[in-house]
Amino acid sequence: MKIAVIGTGYVGLVTGTCFANSGNDVTCIDIDEKKIERLKGGVIPIYEPGLKELVLRNAEDGRLHFTTDTAAAVKTAEMIYLAVGTPQGDDGAADLSAMWAVTKAIAPHLREDAIVVTKSTVPVGTNARIFAILKELTGRECHVASNPEFLKEGAAIDDFMKPDRVVVGVRDPEVGEKLRQLYAPFLRTEKPFLVMSPESAEMTKYVANALLATKISFINEMANLCEKMGGDINDVRRGIGHDSRIGFAFLFPGVGYGGSCFPKDVRALTAMTEDKGNLPEMLRAVDSVNERQKTVLFNKVKSHFGDDLAGKRITVWGLAFKPETDDIREAPALVLIKQLQDAGATIVAHDPEAMENVAKETTGIEFCESMTEAVKGADALCICTDWKAFSQPDFAEMYQLMASPVVFDGRNLYDPARMKARGFCYHSIGRVAVDGRKA
């Protein structure tokens, strides 16, 4: 099948590459000329495990192409996937300007039988609006379908290739059938292909993200309470997770959720709820608990050292919003760094992939290529991302290198009792803090 994917970001590039890998002829389109030039030259603009190899292989095999020429790619395509960004607008609702621009740009070039599919996360009613715009511009009723994406950054290829389910929203059953054929290679383990209305599919995407964000805010609120009550959230987490009605997923407390999706999607759903005259009480709480959670580590640092952090050298491990990505959109680490800098601290940072992106957006941070280098002379270490590489540092060396062995662990990577035995003063999220020897 000939497919055009418009918007070659995290989702567009992964979608296009995986469809090419299953034998389709895919052209990825973007307005960002530099991005397309880099991709043509085999340079992948984002860090995503396994993506580079897959892009190169499919491009070499002639099934994956890159261009800025929307018209040429759309003219021959049977399916046109729309994967442009839908960021948060000023009022909290999704900003659909890129979606409308692309809809208008493709209209004159669509084949009679073309199917336009929204892959981006779009508010309920967007597919209906795209259908109406295309009808106005082409004079005919074009096929429009919704196919929301549930991949996670850092595991994008695996999530796309082995989805828990595929959701499509269609008006015409034949369009649903074509999409089923397209996805057949990814659903060989009998995972469900769910066909519904475009409105239900659009809603499904927001409800999934909002529920996952709710789980995180809930466990964070409980973790903060555990600290006051003398409980240990890790034991509580295990205690509840074995109940099959609850489970373990997305109940890890931390420094709040970040990324390009949970924050904006919770707010977009809030805006949709308000727009319809309903009260988004749960959604507002999820967002405000998360905003507060991003300040938890800073408050712990202040309780330990006092309000004035002038002269303190503080190391931050982990800048990306989650491990296995270089994405720093809404990363909790950036909020912490700003607070620490405002309080006078000197920041030394290390992240396996995200330092370049942070360097572009911040000032005054000293970056270190190695974790060990970064803790030299530090008064404290703050951990914001649960990169696997952070789970087994050489604690003895770290203890020697730090000016004072104080650790504020925003991802609960270590055992408090062991940290105490190693001599560290150790603070984590929802677990008992321990005093070390030198601290």
Ligand SMILES: NC(=O)C1=CN([C@@H]2O[C@H](COP(=O)(O)OP(=O)(O)OC[C@H]3O[C@@H](n4cnc5c(N)ncnc54)[C@H](O)[C@@H]3O)[C@@H](O)[C@H]2O)C=CC1
């Ligand atoms: N990042 C993620 O993990 C996931 C994102 N989504 C959704 O997918 C959508 C895309 O997200 P990302 O890929 O993260 O965004 P992104 O910002 O990484 O990529 C969007 C791309 O669209 C391009 N673009 C913008 N206007 C264009 C136009 N008129 N013509 C051609 N290209 C244009 C941009 O240059 C950019 O390369 C969003 O709606 C997001 O909510 C859904 C699931 C997962």
Ligand SMILES: O=C(O)[C@H]1O[C@H](OP(=O)(O)OP(=O)(O)OC[C@H]2O[C@@H](n3ccc(=O)[nH]c3=O)[C@H](O)[C@@H]2O)[C@H](O)[C@@H](O)[C@@H]1O
């Ligand atoms: O719509 C999207 O863009 C995507 O948003 C999330 O994926 P992503 O943001 O890439 O990453 P997650 O693994 O969900 O992590 C999001 C944030 O929650 C935090 N998190 C996650 C899980 C947890 O238990 N605790 C926790 O604090 C992570 O550290 C991270 O900051 C969803 O998991 C995907 O299903 C969805 O497709």
